[in-house]
Amino acid sequence: MVTSTNPATGVDVQGGSLWSRAPYPVLIADLQGAIILVNEAAGALLPRARPGTPMTDAVPDWLSSAHAALRLPRQGAAAEPAVWSGRVGDRVFEAHPTVEDSGTVLWWLVDTTDHRLAEEALRRERERTAFLGRASNLLLSSLNLDRCTNVTAQMAAEHLADAALVIAPMRGNRLPIVTCLGDGNPVASSAIADPASVPGLVEALQGFPPVPTRWVDPRTVPDWVVPEGFGAPGSIVVTPLPGHGVPAGALILLRRADGPGFTPEEEVFARLFAARAGAAMSAARLYADQSAITDVLMRELLPPSLHQVSGVDFAGGYRPSEDHERIGGDFYDVHPAGTEGAPSLVVLGDVCGKGLEAAVLTGKIRNTLHALLPLADDHQRMLALLNMALLNSHHTRFATLVLASAVREGGSVRMRVTSAGHPPPLVVRATGEVEEADTRGTLIGAIPEVRADSADLFLAPGETCVLYTDGFTEARGGPMGDAMFGEERLRRVLAECAGMPAEGIVERIQMVAAQWVGTGRHDDMAVVVVSAPRSHHLSAVNGHTRGRFTA
Amino acid sequence: MSTELRSAPRRTADLEAALWDAVFAGDEYTATDLVQRALDDGADPESVLLDVIAPVQFKVGEEWAANRMTVAQEHAATAINDRAVAALSLHAASRTVAGRGRITVACVDGEWHALPARLLAEVLRLRGWRVDYLGAQVPVPHLIAHLHRTGPELVALSSSIATRLPTAHATITACQAVGVPVVVGGAAFGPGGRYAELLGADAWAPDARSAADRIQRDPLKRPVPGHQPIDDLPHLDDQEYTMVTRTRTSLVRAVMRGLDQGFPAMLRYSDLQRERTAEDVAHIVDFLATALYLDDADLFTDFIAWTAGILTARGVPAHSLPPALRLLAGELKDFPRATRLLRLGIDQLAAPSAHSVPARNHP
Amino acid sequence: MSTFPSSHLRLTAVDTETVVRIELLGDLDYDNADLLLDAATAKLAARPRLRELHLGCAGLGSIDSTGLSVLLMIRRRTDAANVLLRLEDRPPALDRLLTITGSLDHLTALPTGAARETSGPGESRADTEEAIPARPTGPDSSA
Known part of the structure; x- marks a missing residue:
């Protein structure tokens, strides 16, 4: 602020020399709007402003209107003086009035052009930072590739251009494209197109080496680049979506011919956005690849969903130990009989250890047993061969398992069960009595010589044989927090399940055990239930004997 | 038959x-x-x-x-x-062509009543949605991994047991954090779905039909990331929920000890009866914790009335309930919100109409 | 006699020229069973004249499948070294596990190599008593 005199105490209007050398333009005009004084700076700025000239003739409209507004009768002498602002030539000025009691007004003009520009730049910068922050939030919240791609196209179309295309790396001979217009919704499509037809696109799609944004002559691009209903593009840029070693794709931005083109600053900004989008998309692509691989592995390793096979009901349930280790040490399989009237084979087992090592052993056991299926009638032989296949001089990781052959005989089911170092199956009679199958044997895979005694069982309609792993019986919890679930409790639960359908029993056991452990840690829990169907209905309903009751 | x-x-x-x-x-x-x-x-x-x-x-x-x-x-x-x-x-x-978008249907972790979710899944499938039905008891990490992989338009989340609501809240927040909106349903969310909004669900529906109608009528908006779950429930600041949850086991033990000393009938209980009583006490603590989480007294008093009703229906007199509540109140005397809830529970049992069986959002 | 605590399993060894006794205190499970394997393997390697390895199980807490796997590996190594393995003072839970898994006979049988004279308790003279550090520095014995 450059003042040597306090204007509020009165200004020597007539002795204008005081103002003439002031570094700010100063203009004094009277109540009627006639200019009284113009200092040197004001004279240079407003060449037509001379003492005696009306304001309306000498200054821009915004300033003469301001002067007129001030001349209107005021509410009180102490009213706050306002500040006006407007352009003078190509500069922007603020005009600060000081009003004398006589109605004479002294106008200070302050050049705020640079200040304005700085403010504007700051505002844009803040907007962009906020936009990039929002983009990061949206993009990083999802690991779904389609969603990341859509968000990228949509945000780019909303904030960077009139339309945006996200091009993914080629799939076969097709170029996957997501297009978004203005504030519309992203649309996925694919084009049989040669990326080389758009300058810079091939390089951008390769993702490496890093390439700069390319300006593309709108007249040279193929039709598929311009979205339907867009009109004539005025400018087009191609920006790579950098993918951290994985090609993520490219972003094409279009602006219409009748609007402004891209400034270099905007292009830099688009690149910043593309960097974030590319990172998010490549993370999503890696996640999708990995989860696809895991899915395949899971399908191999996770227990199958069971159903009725040849008149015998099977149901199974599996609850892995920790959420992040989905492949645990327990497993089960049902191998349907190869021929009519032959038994189906159920295998339920528990592999020592956990994580990947356990999963590898589980896979080996399941594969080996599958190969040994022709011997399914001879449990001892199967177990001996499996043991030989698993014996390994480097470790003593072992498995315990139960083999159970089951075949329908009339309304009943005949079973042979063999435990290889595993808790013997429990049989739930129709009366609610729970019996332990009389079978004992050696664990598999660590001791050269194994032996096992089988038990023969007979399930009347509605009766059930339950194969389980010790994850149930050894689960700790309960209302007091540290009690073992134990075999007694399992038997008590099963006694209540007499006559229930196989799925219901599995669900019941799993639910009671899950409530028992609560939020505590627990081991894998696997259970397979083999039931003789309760009803004779399979043959009783005309025309409905085909396997339509399988769930 | x-x-x-x-x-x-x-x-x-x-x-x-x-x-x-x-x-x-x-x-x-x-x-x-x-x-x-x-x-x-x-x-x-x-x-x-x-x-x-x-x-x-x-x-x-x-x-x-x-x-x-x-x-x-x-x-x-x-x-x-x-x-x-x-x-x-x-x-x-029931054969339909999936012409609409993709939807994930799941039960909250710890929720075993899967049938309502299954019914919704089937209804949505019949109406042409592509449905991934994940079943009962879905751990949050599994659900989120599924969402990342499949990118559905929304998640339909079912819970019938009120004590699963804190987990439901965590699940809702997690789904929204990955940009997927959540419609909730099931008895856990209370009469009129009163807890659904409290827990930040994007929509609530009383049954499968209205859920399907709601989803069809008006697509749920993608949630904006950056939501802080604590903002939904500022009262959690007092840590009472955390404290009750963390000391659940010792609370149950303290109450059981107290009942042993002050409730002569307990001496004649068999081991099984004692375990059932301990389970009842554990349930009371769980509901108390949930009521603290939601800051909702009705949830607790309704549960107490319901428990008394269930015990009566099973010919077990509810005599042990008031002493159990008083013992808990003694253990939690430094916690004003818990103390108030327990007092309301005791009053509830003293009221003449305590033994009716209200709507079921209990195990 | 001093002991070094590990997270859940503490081992204390009492050695003579021909007999080593390792006392187990705590859980033998996935998290720390390899501690016992390392210790037993180190003893076998360090004492060529060893005749008997006694595992004192009175203080054994819970044991899981990895724990049992380690016992089986120790058995394999004592057999190879022609050393008698004894699982002493077995708590009922251990016996139960060994019975169900059908491994009791194998783990308590005489060495498979040859029937050999075993040293009686009178012969053993405690010439060293030491605690086994949480991570023995012996050769890698996990494979």
Whole structure:
């Protein structure tokens, strides 16, 4: 602020020399709007402003209107003086009035052009930072590739251009494209197109080496680049979506011919956005690849969903130990009989250890047993061969398992069960009595010589044989927090399940055990239930004997 | 029990009654047969799901609460209903083309009552959505991994037990954090879905039909990331919920000790009866914690009334409830919100109408 | 006699020329069973004249499948070294596990190599008593 005199105490209007050398333009005009004084700076700025000239003739409209507004009768002498602002030539000025009691007004003009520009730049910068922050939030919240791609196209179309295309790396001979217009919704499509037809696109799609944004002559691009209903593009840029070693794709931005083109600053900004989008998309692509691989592995390793096979009901349930280790040490399989009237084979087992090592052993056991299926009638032989296949001089990781052959005989089911170092199956009679199958044997895979005694069982309609792993019986919890679930409790639960359908029993056991452990840690829990169907209905309903009751 | 059926009853109410008989008798073949024949005769699959199977399932819960069915029978009935749903979904009449978007249907972790979610999944499938039904008891990491992989338009989340609500809240927040909106349903969310909004769900529906209508009518908006769950429930700042949850086991033990000393009847209890009593006490603590989480006294007093009603229905006098609540109040005397809830619970038991059985959002 | 605590399993060894006794205190499970394997393997390697390895199980807490796997591996190594393995003072839970898994006979049988004279308790003279550090520095013995 450059003042040597306090204007509020009165200004020597007539002795204008005081103002003439002031570094700010100063203009004094009277109540009627006639200019009284113009200092040197004001004279240079407003060449037509001379003492005696009306304001309306000498200054821009915004300033003469301001002067007129001030001349209107005021509410009180102490009213706050306002500040006006407007352009003078190509500069922007603020005009600060000081009003004398006589109605004479002294106008200070302050050049705020640079200040304005700085403010504007700051505002844009803040907007962009906020936009990039929002983009990061949206993009990083999802690991779904389609969603990341859509968000990228949509945000780019909303904030960077009139339309945006996200091009993914080629799939076969097709170029996957997501297009978004203005504030519309992203649309996925694919084009049989040669990326080389758009300058810079091939390089951008390769993702490496890093390439700069390319300006593309709108007249040279193929039709598929311009979205339907867009009109004539005025400018087009191609920006790579950098993918951290994985090609993520490219972003094409279009602006219409009748609007402004891209400034270099905007292009830099688009690149910043593309960097974030590319990172998010490549993370999503890696996640999708990995989860696809895991899915395949899971399908191999996770227990199958069971159903009725040849008149015998099977149901199974599996609850892995920790959420992040989905492949645990327990497993089960049902191998349907190869021929009519032959038994189906159920295998339920528990592999020592956990994580990947356990999963590898589980896979080996399941594969080996599958190969040994022709011997399914001879449990001892199967177990001996499996043991030989698993014996390994480097470790003593072992498995315990139960083999159970089951075949329908009339309304009943005949079973042979063999435990290889595993808790013997429990049989739930129709009366609610729970019996332990009389079978004992050696664990598999660590001791050269194994032996096992089988038990023969007979399930009347509605009766059930339950194969389980010790994850149930050894689960700790309960209302007091540290009690073992134990075999007694399992038997008590099963006694209540007499006559229930196989799925219901599995669900019941799993639910009671899950409530028992609560939020505590627990081991894998696997259970397979083999039931003789309760009803004779399979043959009783005309025309409905085909396997339509399988769930 | 099985009867030979030439055709299923025509009227919905008759079909429901016939299905109920089959389900109550544990006769899955008659149950699935009824459903298939009804569809053969031209019944609308959605109507069979929602006007026949759903009411039968509701009745199963009622019968259990009234002690006319054992827990095991309840499971059996539910399994049979589940088979009936499976039979329906395999029937030619239920074949649809998935022309709409993709939806994930799941139960909150710890939730075993999967049938309501399954019914919704089937209804959505019938209406042309592509549905991933994840079933009961879905751990949050599994659900989120599934969302990343499949990128559905929304998640439909079911919970029937109120004590799962804190987990439901964590699940809702996690889904929204990955940009997927959540519609919730099930008895846990309280009368009129009052807890759904509190926990930040994007929508609530009282039943499968209105959920499907709601989803169809107006697509749920993608949630904006950056939401902080603590903002939903500022009262959690006092840590009372955390404290009660963390000391659950020692609270149960303290109450059991107190009952041993001050409640002579306990001395004659068998081990099994003692374990049941400890389970009841643990349930009280769980509901207390949930009521603290939601800052909702009704949730606790309703549960106390319900427990008293259930015990009475089973011929077990609820004498041990007031001392148990008083013992808990003694343990938690430094926690004003918990103390107030327990006092309200004690008052509830003293009130003459305490033993009615209100709507079920309890185990 | 001093002991070094590990997270859940503490081992204390009492050695003579021909007999080593390792006392187990705590859980033998996935998290720390390899501690016992390392210790037993180190003893076998360090004492060529060893005749008997005694595992004192009175203080054994819970044992899981990895724990049993380690016992089986120790048995394999004592057999190879022609050393008698004894699982002493077995708590009922251990016996139960060994019975169900059918491994009791194998783990308690005489060495498979040859029937050999075993040293009686009178022969053993405690010439060293030491605690086994949480992570023995012996050769890698996990494979």
